[in-house]
Structure formats: structure tokens, C-alpha cells
Amino acid sequence: MRIYTRTGDGGETGLAGGGRVRKDAARVEAYGTVDEANAHVGLARALLDDPALDAVLERVQNDLFDLGSDLATPEAGDPSKPRRSAIRVQPAQVAQLEEDIDRLQADIPPLRRFILPGGDPAAAALHVARCVCRRAERRVVALAQGEPTNREALRYLNRLSDLLFVMARAVNARRGRAEPLWRERS
Secondary structure, three states, X not given: OOOOOOOOOOOEEEOOOOOEEEOOOHHHHHHHHHHHHHHHHHHHHHHOOOHHHHHHHHHHHHHHHHHHHHHHOOOOOOOOOOOOOOOOXXXXXXXXXXXXXXXXXXXXXXXXXXXXXXXXXHHHHHHHHHHHHHHHHHHHHXXXXXXXXXXXXXXXXXXXXXXXXXXXXXXXXXXOOOOOEOOOOO
């Protein structure tokens, strides 16, 4: 299989299930930003040395592939065209993130002040992944304004950004790194 197809040279790309759209279409922006978030999660994993957190992030990366597929497959299409079965983010995937957040949050001190992204390199990478996840969420909101979109996709991204924040705090706590605090100017 060749990695290049030349089919996108004119600025269009194919969607899962058929159809072509411009590469700057809202749908492509949404799943492209999910892909970017996935790459940042992969970087955070590369910086971690915590098997339990790594296992959670490995599952998250697989979920993000599901999410990308979900977003790349329009909800409604031409019923005359054969379509492959669409992968959709499920409520159970969102619930799993909530369980992860609750479990990790139980082991870190309560948040009393705003913190700055940073601390341990793995925690800083998780904060970057969180910010890209928030951007992906905004892209899905924009997509949903004009096209039918799986509601669970948006819920998943919202919860994932929370998980990445809590994970960054957990990494700093586990590695004995103080969280950088925001110092309000007086």
C-alpha cells in the first residue's frame, strides 16, 4: 500500500462512508484536531513512567481513534450508497473517563488555587494535550451547528479534558513536583 494517493492534491479529502469535502471543512477540522490531541497524548505517554496512567492513556488513544472515525463518518448520508458500519463514541466510554477522574482525584490534594500548566515534563505534556482537546471540543461544537453530530463525541471531549487536567496534577503529585501556582497581580 502506498502512503500517498494524490487524491488530496486539490484540497479535498474523502470521508468515511463516501463523499468528498474540502480539507478546511468543519468536519475535517474537528477530526483533525482530535488526531492532534491523540498525538499529544502519545507524547505524554512517552514521558510517563507510570504503568497505571499509561494504561489509561492507551485506552484514551484508542477511544480518540473511535472519535475520529465517528467524526469522519457523517450521521446522515445518501441511503442509496452502501456504507460501512459507523464507529460511534458510546456513553460507556464517557462513563469510563468519569471513573478514571474520580479515582485519580481521590489521591491528589484538593485544588484551592488556579495552577499554571507545568511541573514535571509529563504533566506539562498532559496540559498541552488538554488544551488541544479543548480546541477539538470547540471544533465539534462548530461542526454540530451545521451538521448532525453524535452528542457523545462532545461529551467525551469535555470529560477527556477534565481527565487530562487531573492526570497532570496526579503526575506532579506522584513525582513530588510542586504545581506552579497562578500569582494574581495586585
